Amino acid sequence: MRKLKANGNELIALAAEDAGCTFFAGYPITPSSEVMSILSKRFPLIERKFIQMEDEIGSICAAIGASLTGKRSMTNTSGPGMSLKAEQIGQAHMAEIPLVIVNVMRGGPATGLPTRTSQGDVLQSRAPTHGDVKTIVLAPSTTSECYTETVRAFNLAERFMQPVILLSDETLAHTSRDVLIPDLSEIQKTLVTRRVNYLSDYQPCDVKDDEPAILNPFFTGKPYHITGLFHDKTDFPTEKPDLCQQLIDRQFRKVDNHLRDIEKVEKYRYDDADYLIVCYGSVYLSARDAADTLRKEGLHVGIFCPKTLWPSPVKRLEDASKKFDASNILVVEMNKGQYLREVERAMGKRLPFLSKVNGRLFEPPEIMNKIREMHHGV
Amino acid sequence: MAYNYDSKLRKERLPTQWCPGCGNGIVLNAIIRAMDTMGWKKEDVCLVSGIGCSGRMSSYMDCFTFHSTHGRPVAYATGIKFAEPEKPVIVVSGDGDGLAIGLSHFLHGCRRNIDLKYIIINNFIYGLTNSQASPTTPLGMWAVTQPFGNIENTFDACDLAIAAKATFVARSTTLDLLRLEKVLTAAFQHKGFSFVEILSGCPVNFGRKNDMGAPKEMDDWIGSIGVPSARWQTLSEEEKEGKFPVGILKQTAGAKEYCEKYSEHVKKIREEDHGTGIFCETIAPEDQENEECDSVKRQFRFTGVGGQGIISAGEILCEAMIRSGLHSATSLAMNSQVRGGPTSRDVLCDKKEINYPYAINGEIEFMLSVADSSYQIYKKGVTPGGIIVIDPNLVHASSDDRKTWKILEIPIVEIAKKEIGNIAAQSSIALGIAVSITKCVKEEILLQSITEMVPKKSIPANIKAFKLGIEYAERVLKE
Secondary structure, three states, X not given: OEEEEEEHHHHHHXXXXXXXXXXXXXXXXXXXXXXXXXXXXXHHHOOOEEEEOOOHHHHHHHHHHHHHOOOEEEEEEOHHHHHHHHHHHHHHHHHOOOEEEEEEEOEOOOOOEOXXXXXXXXXXXXXXXXXXOOXXXXXXXXXXXXXXXXXXXXXXXXXXXXXXXXXXXXHHHHOEEXXXXXXXXXXXXXXXXXXXXXXXXXXXXXXXXXOOOOOOOOOOOOOOEEEOOOEOOOOOEOOOHHHHHHHHHHHHHHHXXXXXXXXXXXXXXXXXXXXXXXXXXXXXXXXXXHHHHHHHOOOOEEEEEEOEEEOOOHHHHHHHHHHOOHHHEEEEEOOOOOOHHHHHHHHOOOOOEEEOOOOOOOOHXXXXXXXXXXXXXX | OOOOOHHHEOHHHOOOOOOXXXXXXXXXXXXXXXHHHHOOOHHHOEEEEOOOHHHHHHHHEOOEEEEOOOOOHHHHHHHHHHHXXXXXXXXXXXXXXXXXXXXXXXXXXXXXXXXXXXXXXXXXXXXXOOOEOOOOOOOOOOXXXXXXOOOOOOOOHHHHHHHOOOOEEEEEEOOOHHHHHHHHHHHHHOOOOEEEEEEOOOHHHHHHHHOOOOHHHHHHHHHXXXXXXXXXXXXXXXXHOXXXXXXEEEEOOOOOOHHHHHHHXXXXXXXXXXXXXXXXXXXXXXXXXXXXXXXXXXXXXEEEEOOOOHHHHHHHHHHHHHHOOOEEEEEEEEOOOOOOOEEEEEEEEEOOOOOOOOOOOOOEEEEEEOOHHHHHHHHHHEEEEEEEEEOOOOOOOOHHHHXXXXXXXXXXXXXHHHHHOOHHHHHHHHHHHHHHHHOOOOHHHHHHHHHHHOOHHHHHHHHHHHHHHHHHHHHHHHO
């Protein structure tokens, strides 16, 4: 393990380097800009590619373009930039091009609260573009997870040949602290290599019905075509109804049939808990302190914290639903209930909810008071 | 002799979806001939297209092809080219794709001088979607969205490219095949952003609807508006109206291409001393703290306005705490004003791992403030009886404040100006004061963190500032 002093944005940049990202294209936006400014210095010094594009759309396009040549590629942004990148996120889903998109969340909608924290982009990250896409969205909940989840994002992108969104937030981005992260050699052992196919009958989408397309790096093997139109196994456009249906079915199935490789949940002091906090992202930090303090008061509080937000851990939420009464489960979010509905859907019941949308992280006592109220049946 | 296009066409995709009389097929063939002249192999070439009739170009050309999104092919191609600078990358747009929705990427590609071969097939209309007006639809002409005749002024694509500093700019028409092939070959030979506008007919969705009933009439019109650049010079301004010079309009030799420039830049900075560019401090993993121990959390706050060194002071103290074997976290609260906005830096340390990274309101034992705006906002975080150090020239503590907290006055900014001669040293003065009063870390460890984290040239000033901070604090404490 390595012990560092770092903040979340620094660790995302370091993780990109360690995960073998060799191409970065970005556009400045608070509070994610530091990822970009760090890489603007570091990447040229280690002979990797860095480019600041003319806008948010240009930056995701350039990153996708580089990914077509086989490079691990990343772009970063915050809420307004995410909205601007929307169409190209769909293009990368449809054409099955791997990419890591970092969204360091700030208050929204619109220009919102540029320097303050938020979890307002959670629903957007599930459906960031028009049409049906099965997104993979990771949310680090501690500073050190900004590193490990970024590495995981690169691996999932390469494995499933699609964009992976990393949802960080301003609190994680701008808090420096001591962190322990795995050694580079350990990370390198885990890196997923993109599949290639250099056989003479190669066709990019000639794959099983739950596997991603195989896109050889451009300029290697047999030339091929890719498109954002509905396409058949040759990757040329088709409008045949059965082939159109199969394409989107396959793009959903490649994720749905491999949930075990994608889902990740941390359960904290869960087994003996009477009360359960469901939260993610930096809210977890407040919830940890709240749970620990309440335990000293004799209230057994545990935490259910998904690190993969989408696809949501439906099965595990169902299990939690059997263990805890609805009145003993508290969902805590810095938005108006964007994940609450998903948790309720999975659990099949309405749940108590604690919400905040003023750009400030919950103080632990705010969560503690709510649990105490639940305990006393207020 | 008939030219054989087979080696670079996807014959199984033919016939094309383009309408009879469309100029796109002529452009496709001309691109193939120019590629052959260059000796480019299809395995080495990438063609990116946008959306529109021209977007289908990528389906028929047998090389690595990407049918991208509306207006963005130049941006996608920038990523491909920058990632693989040795490979030729051709981009094809229409006038809607390249001059309306995608104009920005076009101009920035020119400015960057990245070696893309950018072709805009200008047919003066949105043909694919049935005749909406484009930025090149001539004044007075009919379009489905300008049904009474177009009233909007037009763009001249080559003028735009020249203004945006493209290093190669040319124009041809689909009627002048020799010139078309010649300018495409010259564009392909040029190193740098190479722009070619091709005036082309859309007999079905433009000509037919503008009193040019047959494709031949459409072509005659295209032929009439493209004027060879030599003859262009002889035309009066009136005669130039509605016409365009064709030929190579600009070619700058020797301008540095973007990818080459980047690679030379990389080589140069790697030879110079810029350090490693590594951005997180690695700290030797000493004994990990025993998580079972009781919490001894301490909470400190530095406040000022943006630009006063509040952020760096917090970072340095946090680092020193970690070096001292403690867990530490430092969080930030700022508004969206770059300079002058109230800013607060919380620094926490504990023997246990820290989760919530902000100080809890009412629990802060020590705060230092060098701006009244932030003092007034953040003072209530300090525990009653806690210490607040203020710069008395900048911060105004009320008599009630003085009853609630122990307020110490040190003119930090004046010390930085007069005794150090460097306003930026105020963060180290603040650190000296903080360590002297709170004893949160050993002075020598904090000094080590300062010398490692401030810019090299200002180390002596910061050491002096740190020591002055300690002296002033000791003096005030005695009083």
